[in-house]
Amino acid sequence: MLAHLPILQVIVPLMAAPLCLFLTRSRLVWLFTLIASGLAFLISSLLLQQVMVSGTIIYELGGWDAPWGIEYRIDQLNAFLLLIISAVSTIVLLAAHTSIKQEIPADRHTLFYILYLLSLAGMLGIVATGDAFNVFVFLEISSLSAYALIALGKDRRALWASYQYLIMGTIGATFILIGIGMMYQMTGTLNMDDLSKRLPEVAHTRTVFTAFAFVIVGVCLKLALFPLHLWLPNAYAYAPSIVTAFFAATATKVAVYLLIRFTFSVFGLSFSFTALPLQMLFVVLGLLGIFAASIAAIYQKNVKHLFAYSSVAQIGYMIVGFSVSTTTGLMATLLHLFNHALMKSALFLALAAVVYRIGSVQLSQFHGLGRQMPFTMAAIVIGGLSLIGVPLTVGFVSKWYLALATLENGWWPVTALILLGSLLAIVYVWRIVEVAYFKPPIAGRESIKEAPLSFLIPIWTLVIANIYFGIDTRLSVQVAQAASQSLFGVSP
């Protein structure tokens, strides 16, 4: 059983999805989905433990040898990502039943859970697999279900946001497929490990350069790197609140994973950073993203939009860490991946609770919520502090390593810019705090109560994780360090 964990990781949610059709009552489906996701979480914890103890796990599907059959290859990096995705998915699901009661018509609840599981399976699959074409297949599974999930949003603009995401996502996936096709043409293999061995022989050809450019642009589109982020804010803002909480914490992270996997493992470090002036490009685009998206966030009137732009900015931080291309830099990116998932799932889940109570996330509707929903708003404040990077929260830990990484390279202007960028986060978080705590409640809405426990428990689990991992950094730092060291060790 333990030997089959890598495939079970993906298969459990994938198989659970159609089974949902047999359950009729919304509550049952929810419980079933929760159990499936919980199992995935359990499996990912076991996998991470195994990997940390005994190194990379190689699992051959159906017993076929690697270059011909599909191989699942779990190293520290994937195991870390699997854990993030399945953990966030499970915690977010805890609140799903209460939240979608108000946001999605009852006859579509089963559909929602099926799509949710498919999307989860897709993301886990992208991360777990060691086969380039398999990546594309799972990418499509997760993306197609994501388009449908976003379209379930109550706001009619959800349809249009989903359509835009569909077009952009498809272009991104196609680019990745074109890139993979070119690599296959040059090397005759789709296995990532195999690719990394054969690509250097043909590394000087234009086809490989073109393949690399296509893959990078496709991935950047998926991870919403500025200025390719335009699909993201609307998709996050108009999707059902639970979907936003889930995607904001996981979807872009998977794309960041792909970026790291393709550049470090498949193409190899020396090729990736010489084929393109990638360092310079990414540091510029990352910093531009931080400032442009943070400034945009400051002026938003819809709080979901606000945090969506903040996500684009946070991706900027990850990309800057990536562009440093040292072990510390990569480690900062991985840490921020983990930490940002904690912050954003907490924040968007708290917003889901606000939607549940007042039916809107317009900033103008937040008046006086600080007193009416003290626990929910306190969660937003702590999440916001974490976003800013205040000490004792996870945000501080990632900013710390990011700053350290840029300093190690002697890029101190970048360090200063990164930290100045976090001042912008103070401004947009403050706008919410100001309205919620320093303005009287809106007339006629004095009876608003605190969100139910089904929200508060997952929200505060995440909030406490935000603080816990900000103080006791052993788990996150160790895994991130091990993952980044192994990536640098494997591909010199």
Added chain:
Amino acid sequence: MTMSDFPPGLVLILGAFLLPVVARNIRSMLILGLPLLTLGLIWSVPDGSFAILPFLDYQLVFVRSDLLSRLFATVFSIMTFAGGLYALKQKRLLELVAVYVYAGSAVGVVFAGDMISLFIFWEIMALASTVVLLSADGSFSYRVSMRYFLVHALGGVLLMVGILAHIHESGSTAFTAMQPDSFGTILILAGFLINAAAPPLSAWLSDAYPEASYTGTVFLSAFTTKAAVYALLRGFPGAEILIFIGIFMIFYGIIYALLENDMRRILAYSIVNQVGFMVTGIGIGTEMAQNGVAAHAFTHIIYKALLLMSAGSVLYMTGKRKCTDLGGLFQSMPITTACGIIGALSISSFPLTSGFISKSMISQSAADESLIIVWFMLLAASAGVFLHAGIKFPWFVFFQKDSGLRPPDPPWNMKLAMILFAGLCIGLGIWPEYLYNLLPHPVAYEPYTVPHVVNMLQLLMFSGFAFFLLLPLMRRTLTISLDFDWLYRRVLPKALHRVFSLIWTTDRNLRQGFTVRLDRGLAFLSRRHEGVSGLLSRTYPVGSMVMWVSVILAAYLFLSFITH
């Protein structure tokens, strides 16, 4: 886990959050009890490092106890006790909570044994003090607190980059004496100096403090700048540049305080001036100077709080804050007047008050090091202090013309707090050895020598004389009669007036220019970005998104082809 492993600052920080949830009489007990508990804890910790926590790859030392940290923590907790007593009837709970968190973080700063925990408390201090400002209900308090926070957030960023660079350069997080000779240490120094209200950002202090509530200002005056003095004293003793910065601050404070009309702003400028003395002392950096700085910080917190308490009492009872609206209050507020005068005498280092026994140590250390010019300037500044804080404040508020106001003395708790601090001012002045025993280095200094006392009295008498001579200059309503010596009453004041008003207008123009530009820039930004139609937040059609994709792809391809 022993008692010593509990950071004393946490008592106040955690206790603060109890204040709003308990009944009123328990709250009063907590307000008075928490600082005493902190004080007890401070003195029960033996020398050494405690409360060590692993964090990232480093060790956080939350409690590093030695003479210096204990001295500052002691005065911080005494200050919190007296301030709490003074604010016992303050109805704004938010302010009380913020004030106690603020005080606790200041205690945390002085006990922090490494840079990271120092930074943690430093940031809590900035946040909490902003909330203190924010909870005042003046019409300016909102904008003022935003400006205040902006400056401190900037200081925080400088400090963090500096700490990171320093850890990277030296490989150690320990907070020990440094020299500003590398990128990291220079930024750390800059971060500290911003909190000490050093130029060029001195203005945050006089801008913000007078806008806090009558109790808030008392606390604000004590912690931020003095925690910065502590950090400078610990981190940069003997850094020569501090002498120049300190001298600049001394005179900046005097000139602006002399020109100011708002009674609490006069005292705010005088904080800059007094911190200037300490910064100069840190720059001198000898053991004597360090002792002087530590002692002066101790006495300064007490007399400056006393002065602001008496100003706060006046504000509380009359609702007026401008010198021109006040006057003649000694008739109905005898206790406030007496305490205000004791505070004023202390700040002017009148013999038998606390200022006399501490400030003279700094000037003496300048003399010992043969820094003649510095010594002379400190002496001149002492006269200036007497002018603006020693006479100007009590004279205009309590005496001067009769404003017709007849408010009684404030409630008992405020009176008691003032009497307590007035007693401390005089007690320390008479028995300096109690303070000297607490100083970081052994003290071999005797303040009460005949020449010293006589010199000081002479200086004070002459500057007092000068004050009444220059009174017309300070109160522009009074006319000048021409039959007096024309040279001294006409030409000199006029020239001085010219110089002052020149400084004043240049500064105002500079600042106005800056704020106008800032406002214009922000207005431009918000025009471009407001709402869903803003430049960066507009919803672009799919076509333009795809165009971006192709632009980026083309750029990547182009770049990868030209580089090979």
